[in-house]
Amino acid sequence: MNPEHIKNSRLTVPLIWAALLMACACSSTPDSKDAGGIAIDAIGDSTADPSGLKIVRVSPASGQMQALQEVDIEGVGIFQDAEVFFGDQQAEVTYRAGGTHIFVMPPLVEAPGQVDVRISNPGVASVVLKRGFTYLTEVLVDSFEPLSASARGGDLITVHGVGFRSDDRVVIGHRLALDSQVVDDATIVARVPAIDTEGKARRKVSVAIRHASGISYAAATLVVGEPPRIDFIDPAVLPTQGADVILKGFALNNAERLYVGGASADLVDGTASSSRGAKISSSLSGVGAVDALITGPFGHSLLSPAIAFADGSQSKLFAVSPAEGSTEGGQQVRLLADLGDAIATGAQFGEADASVKMTAGSIVATLPAGQSAIVDVKLKTSKGDLLLKQGFTYREPLSVAQISPAVGPSAGGQSIVVTGKGLHGACEL
Numbered sequence: 001m002n003p004e005h006i007k008n009s010r011l012t013v014p015l016i017w018a019a020l021l022m023a024c025a026c027s028s029t030p031d032s033k034d035a036g037g038i039a040i041d042a043i044g045d046s047t048a049d050p051s052g053l054k055i056v057r058v059s060p061a062s063g064q065m066q067a068l069q070e071v072d073i074e075g076v077g078i079f080q081d082a083e084v085f086f087g088d089q090q091a092e093v094t095y096r097a098g099g100t101h102i103f104v105m106p107p108l109v110e111a112p113g114q115v116d117v118r119i120s121n122p123g124v125a126s127v128v129l130k131r132g133f134t135y136l137t138e139v140l141v142d143s144f145e146p147l148s149a150s151a152r153g154g155d156l157i158t159v160h161g162v163g164f165r166s167d168d169r170v171v172i173g174h175r176l177a178l179d180s181q182v183v184d185d186a187t188i189v190a191r192v193p194a195i196d197t198e199g200k201a202r203r204k205v206s207v208a209i210r211h212a213s214g215i216s217y218a219a220a221t222l223v224v225g226e227p228p229r230i231d232f233i234d235p236a237v238l239p240t241q242g243a244d245v246i247l248k249g250f251a252l253n254n255a256e257r258l259y260v261g262g263a264s265a266d267l268v269d270g271t272a273s274s275s276r277g278a279k280i281s282s283s284l285s286g287v288g289a290v291d292a293l294i295t296g297p298f299g300h301s302l303l304s305p306a307i308a309f310a311d312g313s314q315s316k317l318f319a320v321s322p323a324e325g326s327t328e329g330g331q332q333v334r335l336l337a338d339l340g341d342a343i344a345t346g347a348q349f350g351e352a353d354a355s356v357k358m359t360a361g362s363i364v365a366t367l368p369a370g371q372s373a374i375v376d377v378k379l380k381t382s383k384g385d386l387l388l389k390q391g392f393t394y395r396e397p398l399s400v401a402q403i404s405p406a407v408g409p410s411a412g413g414q415s416i417v418v419t420g421k422g423l424h425g426a427c428e429l
Contacts, residue, residue, distance in 0.1 A: 051125040052077035055132070058117055062134035068106050070094055071133065078102050079121040086133055087115035111165065112137040112212035136213035139163040144207050148223040150298045151202075153178070153194035157222070159209065164188055171215065172222060173205030195224045201251035201273040202226070202298070227299025228255035230292055233307050235361030236321060236334040240309045242281045246360065247294075252276040254296040260306065261290030283309040289319035289336050310338035317379045317386035320365075324393035329369035333392075334362050335379050342383040349392055350375035370394040398422040 057074040071091075073084060078099045084091040089107035096102050102119070109115075117132030140162040149155040157177070159170055163185060170177035170190035177190035188209065197203050202225035207218040231249040238245070247258075253273050258265040260280050268277035283290070292306030308318040321334040335347060335356065344363045347354040352368035356379075363379070377391035400420040408414040418429060 051121065053119065053121055053125045053127045055117065055119060055127055055129040058129060058132045061132065062136055063106060065109065065112060065135050065137045068108070071104055071106055073102050073104065073117065073119065074100060075102070075119060075127075076100065077121070077125075078119060079124070081122055083120045083122060085116075085118040085120065106133060106135075109135050111135075134213075137163055137165075137211070139168070139209055139211045139213060139216040141207065141209055141216050141218040143220065144218055144222070147220065148225065148297060149192040151195045151197045151224040151226050152299060153192050155192045157190055157192055157207070159188045159190070159207065159218070160186060161188075161209065161216070161218075162186060163211075164209065165211065168209050168211045171206075171208045171210050173224070176210070192222075192224070197224060197226055200226075201254050225254050225296075225298035226251040227301055228252050228294045228296050229301045230294055230303040230306065232321060232332075232334055232362075233292065233303070234359065236306075236336050237308050237310050237338060237362070238280060238283075240283045240286060240311050242279070242283070244277065244279050245307070247276045247278055248274065249294075250274060251296075251298070252294075254298050255294050256297065257295045259293040259295075261285060261309070280307070285309075287311055287313075287338075289321075305336060308336035308338070312338060312340060314338060315340050315342060315381070315383065315386060317377065317388045317391070319388070320377055320392050323391070324395055325367050326397050327370055327372055327394045328397055329367045331367040332364050333367055335365055335377070337363060337379055337386060339363075339381055340383075342381040344379060344381055346380040348376075348378040348380070349394075372396050395424065396422040398427070 054076040055073060056076065059072045059074070063069055076099070080096060082102060084093060084102060084104045086106050091104035091107050094103045094105055112135045114131040114134045117129045118126055120126035141159060142161045144157055144159045146157070149157060157170065157172070164182050164187070165185070166182050168182060168188060169180045170188055172192055173195045175193045175195065178193055180188055180190040182188050195205055202223055204221040204223055207220070207222050209216050228251045229249045230247050233245050233247055235245065251273055252275065253271050255267060255276065258267050258278055261284055263281050263284050265281060266279040270276045287309055289305035289308040291302055291304040293300060293302050303322065305319040305321050305323060315338060317335060317337040319336045321336055325331045325333065344356050344358070347356050347365045349368055350370055352370055354365045354368050356363055356365045372394050374390045374393050377388040379386040399422060400418055402419045404417045404419070408416070
């Protein structure tokens with residue numbers, strides 16, 4: 001492996017722009033289950049015509065499309081034969097009160113949204129109040145499926161309800177979902193965006209539909225969870241017939257299955273996120289280091305290598321777990337070694353010395369700082385040194401300096417270039 005590959009600083013990927021552009025789409029949404037639109041009067045900002053005609057107020061300034069009510073338009077200079085228009089459609093006048101009030105029934109429309117209100121004194125003058133009235137529609141969210149999804153995003157969710165329209169969008173945890181597709185007026189399919197679980201293994205978030213009349217919430221909540229992650233296993237070296245171990249990591253209570261060296265292992269029931277017991281069965285491949293794969297409903301993760309099987313027949317350093325770390329050092333790693341009756345006294349990563357200690361039956365080394373490269377690892381023991389050629393990879397700390405271009409279409413599909421440090425082929429954006 002060429003060490004120069006470790007220094008890659010550019011990563012090109014397609015981007016779903018909706019997730020970036022709408023991260024705060026609903027940060028100030030109401031708490032009600034259905035936003036039917038509070039009828040607040042529209043205060044006139046129209047400029048008076050030279051004839052004196054002016055709109056002062058429209059009350060109420062909104063109404064349900066399915067149950068429109070009479071609207072009072074207050075103004076100045078309204079003639080007795082004045083006509084009123086909502087958008088391009090003429091409203092039915094129900095009552096006139098001198099030159100200051102005209103009462104109308106809003107005309108029917110096909111879609112919700114804001115329209116201009118216009119008063120016309122025929123043959124004399126007309127005046128417009130921009131966005132003077134808002135047509136609202138009843139949107140209900142009945143249910144959705146599935147009831148859980150990965151916090152990393154990308155899972156499909158189907159929302160069922162009433163009154164959906166082509167411009168409606170799914171909102172999950174106050175974030176705009178990706179790729180909302182309106183199947184019909186009762187069904188929308190979307191992809192769950194990435195959700196911050198606030199340091200927890202799982203959390204509940206709201207599901208809603210954003211529409212022209214506001215936002216409507218589902219009664220139920222969506223459970224989003226992190227995939228389980230193993231940071232290390234103690235003890236890190238086992239006899240070939242297997243043994244009981246303790247997993248340390250994050251979201252381990254979300255795990256359902258564990259595979260070590262390709263063989264299924266038994267997870268002990270537990271609710272703690274950071275620690276969980278397991279029983280590892282005998283090795284399928286004899287002596288040596290193996291990986292551990294842990295899976296659950298919210299995803300999976302791999303620790304490579306995770307442990308080593310040993311039979312005590314030879315002194316050998318099999319691997320370092322994990323096999324890579326930051327150039328800044330300070331990380332604790334497990335040295336997977338069969339020492340026989342020897343005692344570990346120290347270690348070297350490249351030319352840098354590292355201290356070692358025994359913890360829960362594992363040899364634990366504190367990683368020294370180093371340069372971005374693949375280095376040899378040496379374990380010092382009371383009976384000599386054990387060498388592992390090219391046993392550890394130093395990587396620069398991951399950081400992002402720039403994303404170019406920084407703006408793109410909401411439909412996504414555009415390529416971007418991410419520039420920074422520590423980027424490599426295993427990075428995910």
